[in-house]
Amino acid sequence: MKAKIESPYMNTAETLDYLRICRKTLYNWIGQGIVTVYKIGNANRFKRSELDDALRPVKPIM
Known part of the structure; x- marks a missing residue:
């Protein structure tokens, strides 16, 4: 059985789902x-x- 190789790139639909945002x-x-x-x-x-x-959240410099 071949291992599934996950692409580092996503299409628009995958990106919207991944980020849980709308297209706009x-x-x-x-x-x-x-x-x-x-x-x-x-x-x-x-x-x-x-x-x-x-x-990723940015920590403020103190």
Whole structure:
């Protein structure tokens, strides 16, 4: 049996489900530079590790 290899990239539907946001919010975040979108062929792809990093809370410097 072959092991399933998980791609580091997600399509738009997977990204919306992963982040639990609506399409409008995702495209607002792209416009604000919070999320990076990659064009692969004619499809938009989002890198899971970058989504995790972008949404990780930042600790204030004291």
